[in-house]
Amino acid sequence: QKEVEQDPGPLSVPEGAIVSLNCTYSNSAFQYFMWYRQYSRKGPELLMYTYSSGNKEDGRFTAQVDKSSKYISLFIRDSQPSDSATYLCAMSGQAGTALIFGKGTTLSVSS
Amino acid sequence: DSGVTQTPKHLITATGQRVTLRCSPRSGDLSVYWYQQSLDQGLQFLIQYYNGEERAKGNILERFSAQQFPDLHSELNLSSLELGDSALYFCASSVRPLLAGDTQYFGPGTRLTVL
Numbered sequence: 001q002k003e004v005e006q007d008p009g010p011l012s013v014p015e016g017a018i019v020s021l022n023c024t025y026s027n028s029a030f031q032y033f034m035w036y037r038q039y040s041r042k043g044p045e046l047l048m049y050t051y052s053s054g055n056k057e058d059g060r061f062t063a064q065v066d067k068s069s070k071y072i073s074l075f076i077r078d079s080q081p082s083d084s085a086t087y088l089c090a091m092s093g094q095a096g097t098a099l100i101f102g103k104g105t106t107l108s109v110s111s
Numbered sequence: 112d113s114g115v116t117q118t119p120k121h122l123i124t125a126t127g128q129r130v131t132l133r134c135s136p137r138s139g140d141l142s143v144y145w146y147q148q149s150l151d152q153g154l155q156f157l158i159q160y161y162n163g164e165e166r167a168k169g170n171i172l173e174r175f176s177a178q179q180f181p182d183l184h185s186e187l188n189l190s191s192l193e194l195g196d197s198a199l200y201f202c203a204s205s206v207r208p209l210l211a212g213d214t215q216y217f218g219p220g221t222r223l224t225v226l
Contacts (some may be wrong), residue, residue: 096208098156
């Protein structure tokens with residue numbers, strides 16, 4: 001079993017839809033959770049950063065962490081064609097240490 | 112633009128050769144991380160440096176080595192290249208490991224093709 005599991009998709013939604021992206025993990029030592037967005041042939045761009053359990057909101061993006069279920073989510077409201085990208089979850093046990101990534105979910109938002 | 116720079120953008124070479132990838136971290140960042148991204152394995156951590164010293168090693172092959180220089184730029188050396196080394200290589204930087212809230216910012220990557 002991989003430490004971090006993420007459905008690769010692809011996920012196709014119409015513009016304006018609410019998108020839900022998820023990851024599960026097996027290592028209970030993970031405390032820091034991140035979502036990165038990666039456009040084709042570009043470097044990952046940090047979207048959301050969460051410590052421990054709880055919710056965090058930033059504009060159209062909401063990150064949720066449920067440590068009891070070892071499950072993290074990213075919600076995108078009012079999705080736009082510019083949101084079309086691969087979304088990678090990442091996590092670590094300590095701040096500033098190696099990140100363990102999911103394989104990424106490819107999202108396509110059509111206008 | 113994350114502020115992390117990587118050169119070259121693309122590299123095409125032959126099996127058995129050696130290449131050097133270069134990374135300059137964001138201004139003020141002391142830690143550099145190298146990751147490899149392939150289609151089948153996803154993003155995998157290779158090695159981390161902090162202020163010139165190796166801090167952590169991940170799935171880095173013995174044919175690969177890295178260093179961080181006094182000006183904090185880093186180089187990843189890949190030798191005796193094999194077809195399977197073809198991948199995207201990313202550098203990331205952060206201010207200081209173990210600092211609460213420390214996050215990694217990624218460069219644009221170097222695409223390595225081994226023929």
